[in-house]
Amino acid sequence: MNEDVAARETAAEQAFVDRVYAQLGVSAAAARELAREGHDRGRLGHEGGLVERDAMVFQAARRIAQLDAAHEGLVFGRLDLREEIDPEPRYVGRIGLRDDNRDSMLIDWRAPAAAVFYQATAAEPHDVVRRRVLRCTGPTVVGVEDELLDAEAGGDLPIVGEGALMAQLSRARDRSMHSIVATIQAEQDRAIRAPAKGAVTITGGPGTGKTVVALHRAAYLLFTDRRRYESGGVLVVGPSGVFMRYIQRVLPSLGETAVALRSLGEVVDGIRATRHDDPAVADVKGAGRMAEVLRRAARQAVPGAPAEFRLFYRDDVLTLDRAELGRIRRRLLAHGRRNRQIPRVATTLLDSLWRQVRSERGRERGRESFNDELLSLDTFVDFALAWWPPLDAAQVMGWLRDPDFLARVGDGVISHEDQSLLLKSWEGEPSIEDVALLDELRYALGDVPLKTDEDAEYADHVGGDLQEITTVSDRDYATGPSWTPPSNRIEDDPFAHVLVDEAQDLTPMQWRMVARRGRTATWTIVGDPAQSSWPEPAEADAARAEALEGKAVHAFHLSTNYRNSSEIYAHAAAYAERVGLDADLPTAVRSTGVEPTELNSVDDLESAVRAEVLRVAAEVPGTVGIVVPVARRAEVNSWLASWPELAADAPSAAASVSGGSPSGEDRVVVLTGLDTKGLEFDGIVVVRPQEIEDESVTGRATLYVVLTRATQLLTTVS
Numbered sequence: 001m002n003e004d005v006a007a008r009e010t011a012a013e014q015a016f017v018d019r020v021y022a023q024l025g026v027s028a029a030a031a032r033e034l035a036r037e038g039h040d041r042g043r044l045g046h047e048g049g050l051v052e053r054d055a056m057v058f059q060a061a062r063r064i065a066q067l068d069a070a071h072e073g074l075v076f077g078r079l080d081l082r083e084e085i086d087p088e089p090r091y092v093g094r095i096g097l098r099d100d101n102r103d104s105m106l107i108d109w110r111a112p113a114a115a116v117f118y119q120a121t122a123a124e125p126h127d128v129v130r131r132r133v134l135r136c137t138g139p140t141v142v143g144v145e146d147e148l149l150d151a152e153a154g155g156d157l158p159i160v161g162e163g164a165l166m167a168q169l170s171r172a173r174d175r176s177m178h179s180i181v182a183t184i185q186a187e188q189d190r191a192i193r194a195p196a197k198g199a200v201t202i203t204g205g206p207g208t209g210k211t212v213v214a215l216h217r218a219a220y221l222l223f224t225d226r227r228r229y230e231s232g233g234v235l236v237v238g239p240s241g242v243f244m245r246y247i248q249r250v251l252p253s254l255g256e257t258a259v260a261l262r263s264l265g266e267v268v269d270g271i272r273a274t275r276h277d278d279p280a281v282a283d284v285k286g287a288g289r290m291a292e293v294l295r296r297a298a299r300q301a302v303p304g305a306p307a308e309f310r311l312f313y314r315d316d317v318l319t320l321d322r323a324e325l326g327r328i329r330r331r332l333l334a335h336g337r338r339n340r341q342i343p344r345v346a347t348t349l350l351d352s353l354w355r356q357v358r359s360e361r362g363r364e365r366g367r368e369s370f371n372d373e374l375l376s377l378d379t380f381v382d383f384a385l386a387w388w389p390p391l392d393a394a395q396v397m398g399w400l401r402d403p404d405f406l407a408r409v410g411d412g413v414i415s416h417e418d419q420s421l422l423l424k425s426w427e428g429e430p431s432i433e434d435v436a437l438l439d440e441l442r443y444a445l446g447d448v449p450l451k452t453d454e455d456a457e458y459a460d461h462v463g464g465d466l467q468e469i470t471t472v473s474d475r476d477y478a479t480g481p482s483w484t485p486p487s488n489r490i491e492d493d494p495f496a497h498v499l500v501d502e503a504q505d506l507t508p509m510q511w512r513m514v515a516r517r518g519r520t521a522t523w524t525i526v527g528d529p530a531q532s533s534w535p536e537p538a539e540a541d542a543a544r545a546e547a548l549e550g551k552a553v554h555a556f557h558l559s560t561n562y563r564n565s566s567e568i569y570a571h572a573a574a575y576a577e578r579v580g581l582d583a584d585l586p587t588a589v590r591s592t593g594v595e596p597t598e599l600n601s602v603d604d605l606e607s608a609v610r611a612e613v614l615r616v617a618a619e620v621p622g623t624v625g626i627v628v629p630v631a632r633r634a635e636v637n638s639w640l641a642s643w644p645e646l647a648a649d650a651p652s653a654a655a656s657v658s659g660g661s662p663s664g665e666d667r668v669v670v671l672t673g674l675d676t677k678g679l680e681f682d683g684i685v686v687v688r689p690q691e692i693e694d695e696s697v698t699g700r701a702t703l704y705v706v707l708t709r710a711t712q713l714l715t716t717v718s
Helices: 002-041 047-069 112-119 164-169 186-192 210-224 226-232 241-247 279-286 290-298 322-333 339-355 366-375 378-387 393-399 403-410 416-425 432-445 451-459 472-479 508-515 537-547 566-579 605-619 630-642 689-694 699-707
Strands: 075-081 090-093 104-108 128-137 140-148 199-204 234-238 259-263 309-313 316-320 497-500 522-527 553-558 560-565 587-590 597-599 624-628 668-672 681-687 710-717
Touching: 002 075, 002 090, 002 104, 002 128, 002 140, 075 112, 090 112, 104 112, 112 186, 186 210, 186 553, 199 210, 210 226, 210 234, 210 241, 210 497, 210 522, 234 241, 241 259, 279 290, 279 416, 279 432, 279 508, 290 393, 290 403, 290 432, 290 508, 309 339, 309 366, 309 378, 316 322, 316 339, 322 339, 339 366, 339 378, 366 378, 393 432, 403 416, 432 508, 508 537, 560 566, 560 710, 566 587, 566 699, 566 710, 597 605, 605 624, 605 630, 605 681, 605 710, 624 630, 630 668, 681 689, 681 699, 689 699, 699 710
Parallel strands: 090 104, 199 522, 199 553, 234 259, 234 497, 497 522, 560 587, 597 710, 624 668, 624 681, 681 710
Antiparallel strands: 075 090, 075 128, 128 140, 309 316
C-alpha cells in the first residue's frame, strides 16, 4: 500500500514538474527573443539604439544563464498550508517562475515567501501542515520525502518517505560540493537570511555545513540586492585550490555567476601560488611584524641605482651626492607611497640643483629656462629614471633575497634565525604565504599615477616662486616611457561582498590582504577556532577586527554535525578532548553502526595502506581520501600509481573500485592534512597520524580536522 501511495504521489508531482519545465521553455524562448530584439536595436544607427541594445542583450543573457542553470533540480519543495491560509500548494524551486497569466508557479528559494519552507518545524509549524521535498533527476521526479508538521490539521494527507535530510546525508560524495536548497535547516536558514549590512560570522564544529551555508548566503544576497552585488562582485576566499575546485559548482548551480572564487594563493591578480612553506617559515611570513619589514623595504634606495649626479651648468658645478639624494628620497616619501611620487621626482631634483646655481650667468635666464635645458638632457632624464624607477612588488621582494638588505630592513623586527628561514624559502617560486607579502608591497609602493592624474599631480607643486613644469620631456618622465598601467589598481575596492572560508587559518598578513579587497564591502566569515592551523590566534583576531573596523557583526552558530556518522565523530571528539583542544563539539545526527578502524604497529606500511584503501573503496560508493604527512606525500602517491587495482593505466581493474570510472584517481586521492580543509569523503585512510600531529605546533588541530572528513568509514594506520 505504501508503495502504491508513493507511486501515486510521485506521478502527481511529475505532472506539475512537467508543467513547470514547459513554462521554463516558454521563458527561455522569450529571453532569446529579447536578445534578438536587442541586437536589432543596435542597427538603428544612433547612440540610443546602441544603449538599448546593450541593456536588452545583457538582461536577456543573464536570464538565459539563470534558466539554464536551473534545469537540474528545478522544483524541489512543496508546502501544504492550513486550508484557511491557502488551499493551494506552494512550490519552491531554484528560480521563480510565473505562468502565462502572471500567476506564480514556482517561488524562488531566496524569496521571503519561501522562508517558511526552511523555518517551519513541528514545534513551530508556521501554518505549514506538510512539507515535501521532491527528489529529481533532471526533469524526472524519482521520489518524494514528506514531513508532517501539524498532525491535527493533517487530515488525510499522505506522508511518504523517511525524511529528506537523512536521504541527502546518506548519498555518496563525489569530487564537488552540491547545493542544499532542498534540505536547508532552520538554524542554517537564519544565517543565510541574516541582515546584509556589516559582517556575518558563521561558526560551528566540523560537518555543520558552514561552507555551503555561506555560499547560499552569497546567492541570497545577489537575489535581494542584485544591482549592488552583481556590479560590485562577490569574492569568495578559501584555503586551497583543491577546496576551490570542490565548491566551484555550488553558486553556478544556483544561477549565480558574478562571483570570483580564489584560494589564498590566488587572491592577488596575476599571481598563482600552490605550495605552502614549511610551518616554521609560514609562521614568520604570516606574522603582522612582516608588514613593518616590507614597509621599510619599499622605502629603501633602489639597489644598484646611481648614487651621485654631477653637471657643469654655465659657471657652476651642480652635484647630487648620496647624502642629498637621501634627503630628497625622504622628502618625497613624506608625501605618500613611492610610485605615487613619480610625477614629483623631476621637480624635486630640479629644486635641489637650482638652489646650487650661484653664478650671475647661470641665473640670468631664470628657473624656467633652467628646467627646460636640464629636462632636454638625456643624462639628467636617464639619471632620474634610474634613481627613481616605477617599481613592482616582485622587484622589491627580490631585494629581500640579499642578506645584507634583509638584515637592514629587518633590524629590531625579526630575529637573525627568522631572517635565515626567509632567505632559504625565497630560493624558488613564490609560496602561498608569499602572496600576502607581495600584496603588502604592492600597497606600500602604490600605483604609478595614470596620465589622467598628471595635471593634478603637478598642480600640487605650484607655489611660491615655482612655476608648474609642463615640458614634453618632463611629462614623458613623469609617466615613465616603458610603463603600462596595471589592469587592477591597488586603490580600487572592487568587491561588494567578501566571503572568507576557513577563516581561523588566515594569518595576520593574509587578513591585511583580504581586507584591502573589502573596505566598503559586506562580509561573511566562516570558521571554527579549534581547527586553526595558525599558532597565534590572538594576533589573527586583532587583524580580523581591524579588517572589520566600523562594521556591525552578526554572529550565528551551527550546532548539528550533518557530515560524520556519530561513530566517526565520537572518535574525533574523543581525540580532541584527549589532546586538550578547546573544540566546539556539535551533535552528529546520523548513525551507521560502523566504528572507525585503527591499525597499530603495522610491519609493512604500504601493504597495510593498500589493503585498507581497497577495502574502503569496495564498501563505499563515493570518494576516498588517503591523508598523509607532508613528507610522505610523494611516497604514497607513487604507491597509488603502482597499485594495479587503482592505477590509471589499468582501467578495467580500476572500474571495480572507482564506480565505473576509467581512472582510480577520479575516486581516490592523496592529500596532506592541510589539503583536507573544508572537504569531505565517503571514506578516509589516515597514514601515520602521529607524524601529522608532529608536523607543526598546530598539528593536533590539523589531525582533528583530518579525523572529521569522513562520512561513512575511517581508518588510521599507525
